[in-house]
Amino acid sequence: MTTLYEHIGHKIRELRTTYPKGTLSQEALAEKLKVASNTVSRWETGKYKPTPKDLDSLARFFAVSITTFFPDLETDDPRVAALTSATGGLEKKDFEEVIRYAQFRKARRAMENAKRPKKKA
């Protein structure tokens, strides 16, 4: 069974290797994200644990939602609808940033739950 961080690692590799402008090397991605060149490699193997902020940077770079990195985080339509109502008057681009923040929170919570040791029965 793969852990959450292994799943995240696979997803980063998948996004990197299917990058539209030709395959992106780990070094090139590291340069874009302004991290050390071996950090990307270690994220992909699950040796390093990316922070929610790292995942946000990756999601922005690949133009995907941060929830892409998580196996069971679906889009929560009713809540998004509520958010739309509460932030009425925002332009589409601005609203996307609000949604991005809501997804970041969700991702952070998922990562914290994964870190937390399970209670023994």
Next chain:
Amino acid sequence: MSRRAYYEDLKRLALEKRAEHRVQTGCFGLSEVRVIYKEEGIRIDHWPLPRKVKALYMCDDGDCSVALQRALPYEPKLFALIHELKHHYRDKAALGTGVIQDWPRAPLAARRCSRKRSAVVGAASSMVCSSRSSKTNSMAFLFTGVVGSFGPPRGEPGDRRDVPQFSNFLKLGNHFGQEAREHPVCPRAYPRVAKSRSLHSAQRSALRLVVL
């Protein structure tokens, strides 16, 4: 709930929370707000929010956080964080329905009235009422409604509204008179304000006196 009852209720809540967190008006700054946020279990995340959104409060499944524009100056940041605190105390339950909004603006006539110079009176509570019913935000109100009301009209000789002046702070102090003495700026903060010659300091002092 009527508009008056709504604000009375908020005032009660504010006093209660001030006592709970031992808030002292003169010594209230970002570090004190951060302590309150920590005690309340609210996280502060710096986020590239759109320009028109200074801060954003979200809370679900017991996870409460505020997204805050990193580039905000000190006072607007302080103001935004306190504003979001109101949502935490007051609107958390209603958040899921997405109907959160501040109380609707006053009718046009009331706004016109509050924008007249004569509407600017000495008591801090009246100032807050005028500020709330005016269309301008607090900062603009303090500039144009308070600081501006001591001098000649805009553009005329002697108009120093746009000139950073320590004297603006003094004028504010004189204007508030008794109320200012009741809520003196704490000794730790006062030298900083007194040394500064920028209008920003006058704003800061005015906010401490009026809003907090």
